[in-house]
Amino acid sequence: MRRSAAVATGWLPRPDGRGKAHKLGRRLLVLCDHRRVPTPRRESAAADPGLDRMSHVETAVDTTNPELDAVAVEQDAALLTNGQLARMFHEIGDMLEVKGELVYKTVAYHRAADAIAHSPVEVAEAYRAGNPPRIPGVGAAISDKLAELAQTGRLQFYERLRTEVPPTLVEMLDLPGLGPRTVKLLYETLGIENVEALRDAAERGLLRDVKGLSARTEESILQAIATLETRPQRLLLNQANAIVDQVIGDLEGTPGLRRVEKAGSLRRWQETIGDLDLLAETDDPDALIERFVGLAAVDRVLNRGSYKAAIKLLRGPQVDLMVMPPGEAGTYEIHFTGNKDHNVRLRGRARDRGWSLSEKGYMRLGEDGEPLAGPNAELRTFATEGEAYAFLDLPFIEPELRQDRGEIEAALAGTLPTLVTLADLNGDCHTHSDRTDGVHTVEQMAEAGRRRGYAYQVLTDHSQSLAIARGLNAERVEEERELVGLLNQKFAREEEEGTAPSGTPPEGFRLLFGCELEIRADGQLDFPDELLARYDVVVASLHVGRRQPRVELTRRVMNALRNPNVDIIAHPAGRYIQRREDLDLDWDAVFAEAARTGTLLEMNGSPHRLDLSDHRARRAVAAGCTLTIDSDAHRIEELDYMRWGVSQARRAWVTPELVANTWSRAKLLDWVARKPERVS
Numbered sequence: 313m314r315r316s317a318a319v320a321t322g323w324l325p326r327p328d329g330r331g332k333a334h335k336l337g338r339r340l341l342v343l344c345d346h347r348r349v350p351t352p353r354r355e356s357a358a359a360d361p362g363l364d365r366m367s368h369v370e371t372a373v374d375t376t377n378p379e380l381d382a383v384a385v386e387q388d389a390a391l392l393t394n395g396q397l398a399r400m401f402h403e404i405g406d407m408l409e410v411k412g413e414l415v416y417k418t419v420a421y422h423r424a425a426d427a428i429a430h431s432p433v434e435v436a437e438a439y440r441a442g443n444p445p446r447i448p449g450v451g452a453a454i455s456d457k458l459a460e461l462a463q464t465g466r467l468q469f470y471e472r473l474r475t476e477v478p479p480t481l482v483e484m485l486d487l488p489g490l491g492p493r494t495v496k497l498l499y500e501t502l503g504i505e506n507v508e509a510l511r512d513a514a515e516r517g518l519l520r521d522v523k524g525l526s527a528r529t530e531e532s533i534l535q536a537i538a539t540l541e542t543r544p545q546r547l548l549l550n551q552a553n554a555i556v557d558q559v560i561g562d563l564e565g566t567p568g569l570r571r572v573e574k575a576g577s578l579r580r581w582q583e584t585i586g587d588l589d590l591l592a593e594t595d596d597p598d599a600l601i602e603r604f605v606g607l608a609a610v611d612r613v614l615n616r617g618s619y620k621a622a623i624k625l626l627r628g629p630q631v632d633l634m635v636m637p638p639g640e641a642g643t644y645e646i647h648f649t650g651n652k653d654h655n656v657r658l659r660g661r662a663r664d665r666g667w668s669l670s671e672k673g674y675m676r677l678g679e680d681g682e683p684l685a686g687p688n689a690e691l692r693t694f695a696t697e698g699e700a701y702a703f704l705d706l707p708f709i710e711p712e713l714r715q716d717r718g719e720i721e722a723a724l725a726g727t728l729p730t731l732v733t734l735a736d737l738n739g740d741c742h743t744h745s746d747r748t749d750g751v752h753t754v755e756q757m758a759e760a761g762r763r764r765g766y767a768y769q770v771l772t773d774h775s776q777s778l779a780i781a782r783g784l785n786a787e788r789v790e791e792e793r794e795l796v797g798l799l800n801q802k803f804a805r806e807e808e809e810g811t812a813p814s815g816t817p818p819e820g821f822r823l824l825f826g827c828e829l830e831i832r833a834d835g836q837l838d839f840p841d842e843l844l845a846r847y848d849v850v851v852a853s854l855h856v857g858r859r860q861p862r863v864e865l866t867r868r869v870m871n872a873l874r875n876p877n878v879d880i881i882a883h884p885a886g887r888y889i890q891r892r893e894d895l896d897l898d899w900d901a902v903f904a905e906a907a908r909t910g911t912l913l914e915m916n917g918s919p920h921r922l923d924l925s926d927h928r929a930r931r932a933v934a935a936g937c938t939l940t941i942d943s944d945a946h947r948i949e950e951l952d953y954m955r956w957g958v959s960q961a962r963r964a965w966v967t968p969e970l971v972a973n974t975w976s977r978a979k980l981l982d983w984v985a986r987k988p989e990r991v992s
């Protein structure tokens with residue numbers, strides 16, 4: 313699969329593995345801009361003299377606009393803002409992508425663009441002063457370009473690219489089956505610059521005359537466009553969180569600012585996020601709003617008031633900021649965190665007690681059921697959520713629970729669960745190495761796990777039939793087993809000598825030997841029982857034959873559940889959020905059998921999966937199942953995916969006892985060792 317620049321920069325998701333960053337921006341163009349503008353950023357260019365210069369190549373070509381070019385030349389030495397530089401480098405990334413340039417190169421430009429957008433110093437100014445700042449992701453090649461831009465106000469490389477391909481072409485690469493070569497061909501032969509024009513041409517039957525294309529191409533392109541437009545466009549949790557962290561970082565140091573907090577669905581750690589919400593406590597609302605709408609990463613200011621503002625980020629989502637008066641955060645946080653249903657319940661409870669509840673606080677109601685006004689008005693505000701809940705005789709309710717799924721009843725009954733936390737976890741039962749489809753070596757992965765303070769990490773490289781992931785055959789399994797043995801000897805030695813990392817738990821750290829065992833399309837398991845019996849932990853999962861009927865799929869999973877050596881079912885629903893449907897399983901049957909056999913069901917922490925979902929995990933627990941929370945890390949950094957698994961588990965009301973990897977290593981190994989008894 314062609315991986316796109318945007319994905320690799322960590323920006324936004326693309327359901328097909330490509331990032332969505334472009335798409336949000338580009339879709340806006342596609343859906344709202346029917347004027348067929350020659351360049352995608354003309355709106356901004358018109359409003360911004362600096363950008364005119366950037367697009368002066370087009371304006372020069374576009375003979376309707378000769379004056380703009382003249383203006384541009386005069387302003388050559390003007391300094392570009394960070395926002396303008398960021399746009400430019402994003403466009404370079406796009407154009408290189410269309411030209412079929414290597415992914416790492418296009419990624420480099422998008423990364424640099426992001427870093428410039430969030431740079432605390434004015435980059436062009438610093439370059440011109442001969443004091444180039446160190447910007448993450450900016451190497452020699454990009455640094456030279458920044459220097460050229462700072463000195464001359466223009467960049468030849470960029471201008472040359474603009475004469476070759478309009479950056480809008482990149483949106484067409486989102487269509488499955490359409491590669492850079494075809495996109496360029498369509499542009500050169502028919503002048504097609506964006507998806508909208510492509511649709512138009514396909515509908516009018518113009519594509520079939522292009523060499524190498526046919527009526528069938530037209531059909532499949534129209535189909536692909538239709539699919540693209542109905543595809544959900546929300547941010548994955550990790551992406552939303554990273555973006556918000558960046559914005560919060562950008563706001564740091566604003567005069568009067570006491571703190572900025574995440575709110576909305578992100579604070580509830582919902583699976584996917586639409587708009588982002590921030591709450592800020594500040595003594596100087598004007599300064600904060602000013603700073604917020606003026607951030608270099610801002611694409612457009614959507615609205616701006618005295619106490620709130622909304623922006624759309626460059627290649628990113630909408631972010632709303634709300635200012636809270638200092639010391640009155642309690643009801644603001646409640647209002648902007650709970651989902652609608654939770655808040656409706658709280659307002660109802662307040663009303664029953666003679667108060668109305670809004671973000672501003674509780675207002676005493678009069679006889680007529682309206683808040684008292686004038687001298688009789690009474691407003692109660694609270695510094696913390698705990699106090700604001702206590703006003704309704706409710707205990708603090710964890711943000712993840714605020715969805716009106718029984719949490720108010722539980723709060724009243726005193727039965728709110730003590731939710732599992734990251735700190736409760738003693739190990740990770742699902743990780744990969746570069747021996748199959750991971751990035752880092754077994755040793756690197758193990759060392760990273762050890763340094764997280766775990767007592768164990770299970771190495772679960774893929775089994776033989778998953779060729780796409782270079783699954784291990786029996787011989788390579790043996791090699792890996794030896795490797796794991798050697799590493800564990802080293803860990804034991806260091807623990808004895810007292811040279812193990814300081815966070816190592818009293819029981820020490822061990823890399824457990826496991827595999828991710830393929831449940832094959834024919835229902836058979838990928839390794840024979842004799843081999844499986846030699847693993848510490850076996851994680852079984854299903855990656856192929858996903859479209860089989862429910863009966864077949866369920867039978868395959870049941871077969872794994874009943875195997876004496878299968879300990880965990882990984883990512884049971886096999887979903888990819890916004891990308892791939894869940895497996896059609898008889899879930900009640902699966903949960904019942906998992907409970908009976910003591911087979912653990914995974915909550916996969918990959919933000920692409922989060923599988924089991926919170927609803928399913930709750931059902932599984934109700935059916936008597938025990939869970940694991942795993943990262944499914946394919947590289948060291950992804951060991952952090954554990955946090956998303958935990959947030960998902962918390963949304964499912966999961967307590968530590970229900971999660972097998974909160975147990976000690978000894979208890980976990982004892983549990984899996986007794987699987988044969990349970991299935992016999």
Ligand SMILES: [Zn+2]
Pocket residue numbers: 828853855882883
């Ligand atoms: Zn898997």
Ligand SMILES: [Zn+2]
Pocket residue numbers: 742744828882944
């Ligand atoms: Zn895996």
